[in-house]
Structure formats: C-alpha cells, structure tokens
Amino acid sequence: MRVVQSAEDLLFRQEARDWLAANVPGERRPHETGDAQRAFDVDWRRRQYDGGWGHIAWPRAYGGRGLPVARQLIWYEECARARAPAYTNNCCFVGLSHAGPTIIARGDDAQKAFHLPRILSGDAVWCQGFSEPGAGSDLAGVRTRGVIDGDSLVISGQKIWTSYAIYAQFQELLIRTDPDSTRHDGLTFVICDMSAPGVEIRPIRNIAGGSDFCEVFYDEVRLPLTAVVGGVGAGWDVAMSLLAFERGAASFPVAMEIAARVEELLEYVESKRPSIEGAGWRESALGARLAAVRADAAALKSMVYLLIARDAGPAEGSYVRLFLSELEQRVSALAMDLLGPEGLEKASLGGWPRRYLDDFKTTIAAGTSQIQRNIIGERILGLPKGGARR
Ligand SMILES: Cc1cc2nc3c(=O)[nH]c(=O)nc-3n(C[C@H](O)[C@H](O)[C@H](O)COP(=O)(O)OP(=O)(O)OC[C@H]3O[C@@H](n4cnc5c(N)ncnc54)[C@H](O)[C@@H]3O)c2cc1C
Known part of the structure; x- marks a missing residue:
C-alpha cells in the first residue's frame, strides 16, 4: 500500500521530527511500579502537551489541534522512529486512548x-x-452494583485487572444499576473518583515483575449522578463505544512501535550476526522469521492506514487488535531466539526479556484473541451468532 502525503503532511512530519529530536527523554522509563514510574509517564505527557503535541486529532476546544487522524498517525510514526517512550506502557494511556475519546463521543459539556x-x-x-472475577470476556456479567440515592450513586462490589489503578485519579466504571436486569440492560457507565471514601486498591504482581494492575473494591462508594456518562441504564452502549476506541484507534501507536522495534532488531542483528555466522544467516530459519515479522509489521501499518482511509466501523478494530497482539508476541519471542544468551544480558536493547514476559498479556487485554475472532466472525463476516462477548 502506498500512502500519499501532501506537502503539508511532510512539513508536519518534519516539525514533529524536530520536536522529538529535542525532547524525547534520554533516560529509560523506570521498570518498577511506583512514584518514579508515574512521574516519568506524567512528565513525558506534560512535555508533549506543553510543546503543542497533546493530541493532534482532538478538538481545539479541549487542547487538541483539531487535525485529521492521518496527522495523528504521522505523529505516532515519528514517536516510534525517535524511540520515544512507548504509548501503552504509560499510565496516561487509558485516558488518552479510550476515556478521552469516549467522553468526546458520549460525555456532556461539563x-x-x-x-x-x-x-x-x-x-x-x-x-x-x-472486568470482574465473573465478568471478563463476558462483560455483560457485571455485578458491581450502584443504587441511586438522591443525587448520588452508591456503589459496592469488586473489579479486577484494573491497569494503573494505583496511579489513577479517575476510572471508567461499569456497574449494574437495575438490580432486576440481566446481561446488557440495566448497566451504567460512571466516572469514579478514585479518591472517594470506600475505594480500596490492591495491586497484583505479574510475571514481568510489575504490579500496575490491581483489584479494586468498592464499599458504598458515593458518586454524584453528574458523573454518569450517557445516562443511567445506557452503560452497555457507552462501554461498546469505549471498546471500539480501545481496539481501534488505541492500537495505532502500538502498530507503529512494533514496526520500529522490528527495524531496531534487524539493525542489531545485522551488526552482529554476519560476523558470527557469515552473511548466510539471512537464509537461516531465524532470518526467515525476521523477514516474516518485518513483512507483517508493514502489513499491520497498512491495515491501520486502510482502516482510517475507509473510516471503518467499530468492529473492524478487532482485525488490527488481533493481528497486532499476536504479532507482538511473535516479535518478542523471535528477539529472544535471535539474541540468544546475550538477550538475557542485554537489557539495554529494548529490554527484550522483560518485554517477552510482558507480551503474554497482549492476547488477553482489551478482549482475548478468541473474542476478537468471534467479533470478526459475527459482526464483520456475518457468521452465525453465539460466541462474541464484550
Ligand atoms: C495486562 C492486562 C491488563 C488488563 N487491564 C484491564 C483494565 O485496565 N481494566 C479491565 O477492566 N480489565 C482489564 N484486563 C482484563 C481483560 O479485559 C480480561 O482479562 C479479558 O477480557 C479476559 O477476561 P478473563 O480474564 O475473565 O478471562 P475469561 O473471560 O474467563 O476467558 C478465559 C478463556 O476463555 C476464552 N473464552 C471466554 N469466552 C469465550 C467465548 N465466548 N468464545 C471463545 N472463547 C472464550 C477466552 O478467550 C480465554 O482464553 C486486563 C487484562 C490484562 C491481561
């Protein structure tokens, strides 16, 4: 696929490139979950905002530049090229990639x-x-309840796998407000102030050593009804809008990062392998795998451009999400094989061992691969209903 760029696009790209060259942090993001990691993420976000790069496509009225989404893609490409801090491994990710877009689409003026x-x-x-212990893929199984009391909602229950709960001031919270309802009816989407009395957060340690996702408990947490998005009882509809952003536009920067990561890997291996095994390594099985992920990373970028060019419907984000999450795992597994024992030592080359462990999550978060396949089958290909959840 050939992407045609206008003279304005090229100028914009150069402007982005220059700014990034001067502003990408020299130091790495701290690995450990905690204050230093949060400060790193927030500082990088603040730097982009102050520099006029808060969000290219958001309306000007809210601090964005009001430019076409294609320019946002250029920004993501340039961030990846400049090895800027990763978009998803950043606690500002949820707000930027789905809370914000959902508020733009479904929130009130206040x-x-x-x-x-x-x-x-x-x-x-x-x-x-x-997500709850009994409601992951089957999101309509949400049981955390909200009772309307005057102009408040009083919330009790539990959520799980809440990424960045320990850092967050606000939460996209899906609750059941009609006790007699089942499944998709009777749900409400409310913005939860995480400092409200009755909210308790317990971090969960993951296999990569981080503890940024958590259990969250709600013990009669009182929130104003003005925090409801889209109206009481309209929660499923709002949640589906949000998931469309999470699976669609939220994947775009990640697609650019994967492509840049593959290039980084190629450069590194090119600089090492021929001297070790002779130039013939490219014809080896590992060389073939590297060529395949490189082609797939290019295909992924094309899918993203195509999605934007076609102004595709919400379900089509599942194509990108599915392909991307499985490709991420293939790339990090290949990196470990290519680098061999050196991969374990060379934390400096993108921290591949940590990434390899971390990438086990990619085919679960934001809906598992099976759920993405169900969505593609039912909502895009028109296959018989029955499997899709979320
Ligand atoms: C790193 C990470 C971060 C996360 N962050 C958040 C977060 O911030 N907030 C949040 O709310 N949630 C978050 N999640 C939770 C995530 O959304 C759920 O883990 C996911 O939706 C799967 O739900 P589950 O874990 O309950 O598994 P289950 O739904 O119990 O699924 C178990 C297995 O059954 C399969 N399965 C289930 N139903 C079907 C079906 N109908 N057809 C075919 N196969 C099926 C699944 O694919 C899976 O393999 C996060 C998860 C991870 C891994």
Whole structure:
C-alpha cells in the first residue's frame, strides 16, 4: 500500500521530527511500579502537551489541534522512529486512548470541559473498571452494583485487572444499576473518583515483575449522578463505544512501535550476526522469521492506514487488535531466539526479556484473541451468532 502525503503532511512530519529530536527523554522509563514510574509517564505527557503535541486529532476546544487522524498517525510514526517512550506502557494511556475519546463521543459539556484538558496535560491519570472475577470476556456479567440515592450513586462490589489503578485519579466504571436486569440492560457507565471514601486498591504482581494492575473494591462508594456518562441504564452502549476506541484507534501507536522495534532488531542483528555466522544467516530459519515479522509489521501499518482511509466501523478494530497482539508476541519471542544468551544480558536493547514476559498479556487485554475472532466472525463476516462477548 502506498500512502500519499501532501506537502503539508511532510512539513508536519518534519516539525514533529524536530520536536522529538529535542525532547524525547534520554533516560529509560523506570521498570518498577511506583512514584518514579508515574512521574516519568506524567512528565513525558506534560512535555508533549506543553510543546503543542497533546493530541493532534482532538478538538481545539479541549487542547487538541483539531487535525485529521492521518496527522495523528504521522505523529505516532515519528514517536516510534525517535524511540520515544512507548504509548501503552504509560499510565496516561487509558485516558488518552479510550476515556478521552469516549467522553468526546458520549460525555456532556461539563464532563468534556473538566476532564479532557486534564487527560491531555497528564494532570489526571485514568484507569478502566470493567472486568470482574465473573465478568471478563463476558462483560455483560457485571455485578458491581450502584443504587441511586438522591443525587448520588452508591456503589459496592469488586473489579479486577484494573491497569494503573494505583496511579489513577479517575476510572471508567461499569456497574449494574437495575438490580432486576440481566446481561446488557440495566448497566451504567460512571466516572469514579478514585479518591472517594470506600475505594480500596490492591495491586497484583505479574510475571514481568510489575504490579500496575490491581483489584479494586468498592464499599458504598458515593458518586454524584453528574458523573454518569450517557445516562443511567445506557452503560452497555457507552462501554461498546469505549471498546471500539480501545481496539481501534488505541492500537495505532502500538502498530507503529512494533514496526520500529522490528527495524531496531534487524539493525542489531545485522551488526552482529554476519560476523558470527557469515552473511548466510539471512537464509537461516531465524532470518526467515525476521523477514516474516518485518513483512507483517508493514502489513499491520497498512491495515491501520486502510482502516482510517475507509473510516471503518467499530468492529473492524478487532482485525488490527488481533493481528497486532499476536504479532507482538511473535516479535518478542523471535528477539529472544535471535539474541540468544546475550538477550538475557542485554537489557539495554529494548529490554527484550522483560518485554517477552510482558507480551503474554497482549492476547488477553482489551478482549482475548478468541473474542476478537468471534467479533470478526459475527459482526464483520456475518457468521452465525453465539460466541462474541464484550
Ligand atoms: C495486562 C492486562 C491488563 C488488563 N487491564 C484491564 C483494565 O485496565 N481494566 C479491565 O477492566 N480489565 C482489564 N484486563 C482484563 C481483560 O479485559 C480480561 O482479562 C479479558 O477480557 C479476559 O477476561 P478473563 O480474564 O475473565 O478471562 P475469561 O473471560 O474467563 O476467558 C478465559 C478463556 O476463555 C476464552 N473464552 C471466554 N469466552 C469465550 C467465548 N465466548 N468464545 C471463545 N472463547 C472464550 C477466552 O478467550 C480465554 O482464553 C486486563 C487484562 C490484562 C491481561
């Protein structure tokens, strides 16, 4: 696929490239979950915001530049090229990639005016409270309940796997407000103030050593009804809008990062392998795998461009999400094989061992691969219903 860029696009790209060259942090993001990691993420976000790069495609009224999404893609490409801090491994990710877009699409004026500038500037970190012990793929099984009491909602229950809950001021919270309802009816989407009395957060340690995702407990947490997005009882609809952003546009920067990561790997291996095994390594099985992921990374970028060019429907993000999450795992597994024992030592080359462990999550978070396949089968290919959840 050939992407045609206008003279304005090229100027914009150069402007982005120059700014990034001067501003990408020299130091690495701290690995350990904690204050230093949060400060790193928020500082990088603040730097982009102050530099006029808060968000290219968001409306000007809320601190964005109001430019076409294609320019946002250029920004992501340039960030990846400049090895800027990764977009998803950053606690500002939830706010930027789905809370903000959902508020733009479904929030009221007061919610937009309050939350959007704070998300862009990094003044507010967000997390997502959808999954529960009995409601993951089957999100309609949400049982955390909300009782309307005057002009408040009183919330009790539990969420799990809430990424960045320990850092967050606000949460996208999906609750059941109609006790007699089942499945998709009777759900409400409310913005939860994480400092409200009754919210308790317990971090969970993952295999990569991080503890940024958590259990969250709600013991009669009182939130104003003005924090409801889209109206009481409309939660499923709002949640589906959000998931479309999470699986679609939120994947775009990651696609650019994967492509850049593959190039980095290629450069590194090219500089090492021929001297070790002779130039014939490219014809080896490992060389073939590297060529395949390089081609797939290019295909992924094309899928992203195509999605934008066609202004595709919400379900089509599942194509990108599925392909991307499985490719991420293949790339990190290949990196470990290519680098061999050196991969374990060379934490400096993108920290591949940590990434390899971390990437086990990619085919689970934001809906598992099986769920993405169900969505593609039912909602895009028109196959018989029955499997899709979320
Ligand atoms: C790193 C990470 C971060 C996360 N962050 C958040 C977050 O911030 N907020 C949040 O709310 N959630 C978060 N999640 C949770 C994530 O959304 C769920 O883990 C995911 O939706 C799967 O749900 P589950 O874990 O309950 O597994 P289950 O739904 O119990 O699934 C178990 C297995 O059964 C399969 N399966 C289930 N139903 C079907 C079906 N109908 N057809 C075919 N196969 C099926 C699944 O594919 C999976 O393999 C995160 C998860 C991870 C790994």
